[in-house]
Amino acid sequence: MENPRELFQIMTRRFGLLNKYCCSVGGCDISLAQSHLLYEIDRRHKPSMQEVAEALGTEVTTFSRQVQSLIQMNLVKKTPDPNDRRVYTLSLTAEGNMIAGMIDQQMNDYLDEVFSYMTEFEKETVLRSVKLFNEAMGKSSRCCAPVTG
Amino acid sequence: MENPRELFQIMTRRFGLLNKYCCSVGGCDISLAQSHLLYEIDRRHKPSMQEVAEALGTEVTTFSRQVQSLIQMNLVKKTPDPNDRRVYTLSLTAEGNMIAGMIDQQMNDYLDEVFSYMTEFEKETVLRSVKLFNEAMGKSSRCCAPVTG
DNA sequence: AACTAAAACTTGCAATTTACAACTATAGGT
């Protein structure tokens, strides 16, 4: 377990499974991809399609269709940008917002449980570490830069 | 950025993109799902199909076909278990091992670069934190337990 | 003003991936 990649791989796999699991809990039943979409739209301020697609590492063409189905489910709203009529900005509907909130709640509930196996100090250290690591990843010149907040 | 889920979500997204990126680098060109398969088979000692499928959170039926294509690509080997003839154990071929090694190398190279933006102390803290967090996740009674090493 | 190139997004279509149900074969208990 000295291999850094190993550590991160395990962690992200577990977290990914949690994400998947939280999609079909408490009345909401959406796919993992859709959950990521809601999360990312929620997080940003009226993002364009391109912006979100790039953040998620998804082909724009695929993304376009994913958005369409979320619109049909009445979770996402697509508004023409008055400044540039090629662009559409995305936002969550009231219902989309509610579902995103429920997922977030469940995720944090789970994380709380995980943190309950640590001391308060350890928890703080872990959170600071993740934050630090995210910042370092942001500085990296290599791949994965687009995910920046 | 005080939301724990946010921190982990960003990190895992970035790491996921890195994983994806590393699939198509240096002569190897496989899908992300295939990379995960190789990784997990490599990590375990002659695992059964069920075992790996469960670790990855994949339907066994889907998994069965994924393995088939990796066998066709001559990256994975499937051996009948002498003790229980219902079971097949999985292992990497020489070529599969090489590709898994290359991906691992690239991932660690990238992580090295990320760590170069931190002090040695911070790096150690981050690695210990991730390890600690993984252990805590392992203790959790809720979902995602199967991923245990 | 007309022309051209590029950007943002969508659609057609073919190929891959996936999921559920039904199947085979082996194991294990009674």
Next chain:
DNA sequence: ACCTATAGTTGTAAATTGCAAGTTTTAGTT
């Protein structure tokens, strides 16, 4: 011998994806 459970595979239909080609709008050039 019989019944049930487990490991894995296959059929088939549906969902996801990716590339190429399309539309519309913007911006730069002459």
